[in-house]
Amino acid sequence: MNTEKVTVDEQQILNEIFDGLNQIQKKLPSKYFYDEKGSQLFDQICRLDEYYLTRTEMMILKNNVDQIAECFGDDSIFIEYGSGSSLKSRILLKNIKNLSGYVPIDISTEHLQSTAASLNERYPDLDIYPVAADYTKKIEIPDIKKTVKRRMGFFPGSTLGNFLPEEAREFLAVVADELGENGGLIIGIDLRKDKEILEAAYNDKKGITAQFNFNILHHLNDQFGFNFNVNAFKHYAPFNEEHSRIEMHLVSSEEQTVKCRNEVFHFAKWETILTEYSHKYTMEAFQNIIAGLFEIDKIWTDEKNYFAVLYLKTVL
DSSP: OOOOOOOOOHHHHHHHHHHHHTSSSEEOOGGGGOSHHHHHHHHHHTTOSSOHHHHHHHHHHHHTHHHHHHTTOTTEEEEEESOTTOHHHHHHHTTOSSOOEEEEEESOHHHHHHHHHHHHHHOTTSOBOOEESOTTSOOOOOOOSSOOSEEEEEEOTTGGGGSOHHHHHHHHHHHHHHHOTTOEEEEEEEBOOOHHHHHHHTSOTTOHHHHHHHHHHHHHHHHHOOOOOGGGEEEEOOEETTTTEEEEEEEESSOEEEEETTEEEEEOTTOEEEEEEEEOBOHHHHHHHHTTTEEEEEEEEOTTOOEEEEEEEEOO
C-alpha cells in the first residue's frame, strides 16, 4: 500500500477560516467538520432513522451494483473524493473487474490512513493510494503501477449539495479536468422533497447532528488554537425554500469574543455562523450545473424518488 501523504498548508487553512469569520454572515467551510471525531460522528449520523440519505443511496448502489461496476471498464483507476470510511466504495470495489487502483482522497489524515489500512487487509490484491488533501482544490493523482486506461471518479453522499451552485460548477470543472478525456464520474445527489422530511434529517432526536455541528468548533480549538466556548452556541438547521437547501448554523446564545493568533472575532447575541449548505436538486437544476463539463449517461433512483445516483461522462 502506498502511504505517501499530501499535506495541506496550515496558514492557507487559517486564512480561509479567518476570511469566513470576517464576513457579514460569518461562515466556516464544512470540510472542517471532518477531523477524526467529526468523521466518527458523521458515521453515526448515517445510521440515524431520520437521515434517509445514506441508507437510500446505499440501497441504490446495492440494487444496481452490476450496472454501475460496468461503467468502469477494464484497467480503470477509481478516484473517490471525500472517501471517509469508504463504506459506499466497498460495495463497488468487490464488483469492479480488473481495477488498476483505488485513490481515496480525504482531508482527515488519521481517518484516511485507518480506512486505507482496513481496505488493504480486505482487498490485499488491490493497489491503494491514499491522498490526504482538500479535494476541492486541484490534486495531483499519484503514479499508478498498473496500466490505466481510464479515470473514474466517485463522489457519493450528496456532498455536492454543500456547495453553492457556482461553487459546485467550479469544483466539477476541477474534477472533469482531473478525470480527463473519456473520464467518468459516479455521483450522488439529494432530490427535492417535502420540507418536513428534509428538516428532520438535519435535526435528529438524538442530537447527533448537533454534536457534529459543534465539533467544527472543537476541531478549530484543538488544531488551530481558537478559544470558542462551544457551550455558548446552539444548533439550528432550517430548510430555505427559495434556494432549495438546508442551511446549518451555529447560533451564539450570548454576546462573546473569540480569538485565534492575532485575530479577534466579535459575536452579537443570536448571531450565527453558517457551517453548511445542503442543496436539494431538481434534475433541471443539476443539468445546469454540469453543462459543458459532463453529460448524464445513466440515472438510478429509489422508489420514492428521494435520491439519485448518476453516471456522468466528461465532455472535454
